Amino acid sequence: MxxxxxxxxxxxxxxxxxxxxxxxxxxxxxEESLTVVSLGDSITFGWNLEQPQTPPVQSENAFPFLIGNGNTEVLNVSYPGWTSTQLLEAIKTVKAKQMLQQAETVTLSIGANDLLQAIELSKIIENQQPVDPEALQQKVTAATAQVYNNITEIITLIKEETDAPILLYSLYNPFGINDPIYGSIHTLGEMITNSVNSKVYSTIAAQQGVHYLDAYSAFNGKQQDYIIPGDIHPTISGQQALAQLATNLLNELIPITINPILSTVEETTEPVSISLEEIEHTIEIKWLTGEKTIADFVNEGNLVENNSFTVSENGVYTIYVKTALGESVYTFEISTITPKAEEPVEEEEPPVDVEQPEEEEPPSDTTDEDEAPAERPEKETQDEAPKVEKPKQTMVKSGHALPDTATSxxxxxxxxxxxxxxxxxxxxxxxxxxxxxxx
The missing domain is CATH 1.10.287 (Helix Hairpins)
Structure with missing residues (x-):
């Protein structure tokens, strides 16, 4: 039982x-999100964007989470305070390799701590000027060489695990010229970042075939908005600027291509089906009648399922596609649909009365006086002609065909x-x- x-x-x-x-x-x-493996230090981690946590947890306002309007799944291999040497050791672990194997893009932002430690930033801030310019230059040169070697090896290891595009961020100068705290060392920051970006980041990008993202230009002159006051880390606006650099590049690498395929291009009386080729990281597809813009689809639009929809009238149509990296529209026209011809209807003719000819009476020997005249029969009429029934008129319905929403x-x-x-x-x-x- x-x-x-x-x-x-x-x-x-x-x-x-x-x-x-x-x-x-x-x-x-x-919904398909973009898998981003984020390699880096406290900038990538989103340090100081929220209240401190123990242990630290990567902020969802850090730039990897903001790429493609936030439609990302972030696998984090970054930590506050990491130098290029520490990141190099971290990506040699089994866990990091497994993350890289899932990557659809890899962001790499590392090396700032190598330089900050080399120039002993805390002492510079305390004295508001470099301690020994000649000694400082030697330390910067040594740190630059170390960063170059480590980043080159890091990229080599990444390529062993994935063929996803690698986005290499340059250094930015965190010291604004009008900063009340760090304004006096703005020139020092300019010297270091320009030198290292030229000798390390842009050079490695060209040699290794990775994509160079110019964080320096994005932050230059905007430190007041992009840097946390009294800090060297980006604000949320600064993180958004870093994310936009990646989004713009990925839109070039993975463009949204809308290529509608019609079920027929010949004259037809049937509805026309429009199919779309597969688009990577698609979140939503809609369509509307008429020439539309992206803004028109914010609160409107017919959802497209299974990458196809059907229309039954000629006209202009617009397709809207939203992916993890952005939005796009495509307008096209259909002019091959012809209405179904209506069957001719035979008009019913009214019945016609046919008079019968009168029969002549044979001559009679009797006179009118002898016999009363016989009554003649009333005129007979032919039966009415059979009525012809009208065929039912076929109505051609118009309007948009409902999208195929059937499920199993x-x-x-x-x-x-x-x-x-x-x-x-x-x-x-x-x-x-x-x-x-x-x-």
Whole structure:
């Protein structure tokens, strides 16, 4: 008895899990995020953007999370205070290699701590000037060589795990010229960042075939808005500026290409189906009648499912596509749909009365006085001609065809109910057998 109950319970659970799984898959297919592996230090980590946490947790306002309007899944290999040497050791771990194997793009922002430690920034801030310019230059040169070697090896290791595009950020000067705290060392920051960006970052990008992102130019003259006051880390606006550099580049590498394919380009009386080629990282596809812009689709639009939709009228149509990297529209015209011709209707002719010719009476020997005249029969009319029924007029409906929203959910539900019925039948049959044995 217990075994029978367990079987029935198993069927119920199986059906529920099947329905849940199908719903989860459908939801996942509706949205595709971009997998970003973020390699770096406190800038990549988003240090000081929120309240300090123990242990530190990467901020969702850090630039990797903001790439492509935030439609990213970030796998983090960064930590506050890391130098290029520490990051190099970190990506040699099994966990980091597994992350890199999932990457669709890799961001690399490292080396600032190498330089800050080399110039002993705390002493410079305290004295408001370099301690020994000649000694400082030697330290910067040594740190620059170390950063160059480490980043070159880091990129080599990344390429062993993935062929995803690598986005290498340059250094920015955190010291604004009008900064009340760091304004006096703005010139020092300019000298170091320009030298290192030229000798390390842009050079490595050209040699290794990776993509150079110019953080220096993005921050230059905007330190007041992009740097946290009394700090060297980016504000949320600064993080957004770093994310925009990556988004702009990825839009060039992975453009949104909308290429509608019509089911026919010949004259037709049937609706025309429009299909779209697969677009990477698609989040949403809509369409509207007429020439539209991206702004028109904010609160409007017919959702496109399974990358196709159908229209039944000639006209101009616009397709809107939103991906993890941006939005785009495409306008086209359909002019091949012709209305169905209506069948001709025969008009019914009214019936015509046909008079019968009068029959002449044979001459009679009797006179009018002898016999009364015989009454002549009334005129007979022919039967009416049969009526011809009008054929039913075929109406051609117009309007937009509803999108195909059919899913397999009800089939799955019906299958589950069948399993439950079979289980119940088995349970009833076994109980019936046992009752007969007892008798």
């Amino acid at each position: 217990n075994k029978d109950k367990n079987k029935l319970l198993f069927l119920v659970i199986f059906t529920a899990l099947t329905l849940l799984f199908s719903t989860t898959v459908t939801a996942t297919e509706q 959910m009800y089939n799955i539900l019906l299958t589950g109910l069948c399993f439950i019925g079979i289980g119940g039948g088995v349970l009833f049959n076994q109980r019936l057998r046992k009752s007969k044995v007892k008798q």
